[in-house]
């Protein structure tokens with residue numbers, strides 16, 4: 001099953017979901033704010049945050065950098 005990357009339209013949080021290819025992005029819930037408007041980004045398979053080439057400095061991203069591994 002592919003991993004998709006989503007960005008929440010509401011809070012800008014970027015997260016990943018295992019989903020079937022048929023899954024509807026509109027039903028993907030932001031784990032941070034619960035908003036169901038997420039935009040599917042181009043997926044990188046297996047999102048290892050490999051050592052830092054320009055990382056994501058998103059505005060308003062004060063997300064408690066919790067469960068990322």
Ligand SMILES: [Zn+2]
Pocket residue numbers: 008009010011012013030031032033034035
């Ligand atoms: Zn959100």
